Amino acid sequence: MSKAEYDAFLAQCPSRQLLDRIADKWVTLVLAALRSDGSHRFGADCAGVPRPMRYSELSRTLAGVSQKMLTQTLRALERDGLVTRTVEPTVPVTVTYELTALGLSLLKTIQGLKVWAETHMDDVLTNREAYDSRV
Numbered sequence: 244m245s246k247a248e249y250d251a252f253l254a255q256c257p258s259r260q261l262l263d264r265i266a267d268k269w270v271t272l273v274l275a276a277l278r279s280d281g282s283h284r285f286g287a288d289c290a291g292v293p294r295p296m297r298y299s300e301l302s303r304t305l306a307g308v309s310q311k312m313l314t315q316t317l318r319a320l321e322r323d324g325l326v327t328r329t330v331e332p333t334v335p336v337t338v339t340y341e342l343t344a345l346g347l348s349l350l351k352t353i354q355g356l357k358v359w360a361e362t363h364m365d366d367v368l369t370n371r372e373a374y375d376s377r378v
Contacts, residue, residue: 245261255283261323264319264323265349265353268325269305269308269313269316270313270316270319270320271317271356271357272305272357273301273305273309273313273317273320273326274320274326274346274349274350274353275339275350275357276296276301276304276305276344276352277293277294277296277301277326277340277341277346278292278293278350278354279340293342293347294341294343294352295329295339295340295341295342296340296341297337297338297339297340298313298317298340298341300339301313301317301340315372317340320340320346321340323345324343324345324346325342325343325345325346325349326340326341326342326343326346327340327341327342327343328340329341349367
């Protein structure tokens with residue numbers, strides 16, 4: 244398919260796979276974390292400038308992510324060209340991850356989605372409660 248032919252409404256369109264990837268919660272959180280300055284107080288918009296982060300720092304930042312899931316997510320992001328992986332031959336080896344230009348181009352959308360979810364969570368919880376009481 245050429246770029247002009249991509250249409251995510253079509254079942255065979257490869258852009259569906261990309262939408263599936265970037266809609267994943269761990270992808271969203273990894274990309275947002277790579278923009279973070281490390282301060283995760285309520286209302287913080289992952290402030291700071293994009294910077295490389297070590298695997299262990301990402302793991303600490305993303306509460307609840309398993310080692311397997313973080314590794315799979317980072318590999319998928321690297322394969323898609325959204326993140327680069329740099330290995331420095333130190334003892335022990337230092338591995339860092341950083342957003343690429345392509346990853347940076349997606350960042351504003353990802354951050355907006357994260358902020359929207361945090362901002363509207365109370366509304367969603369209220370709606371879920373009302374729905375569940377009717378069903």
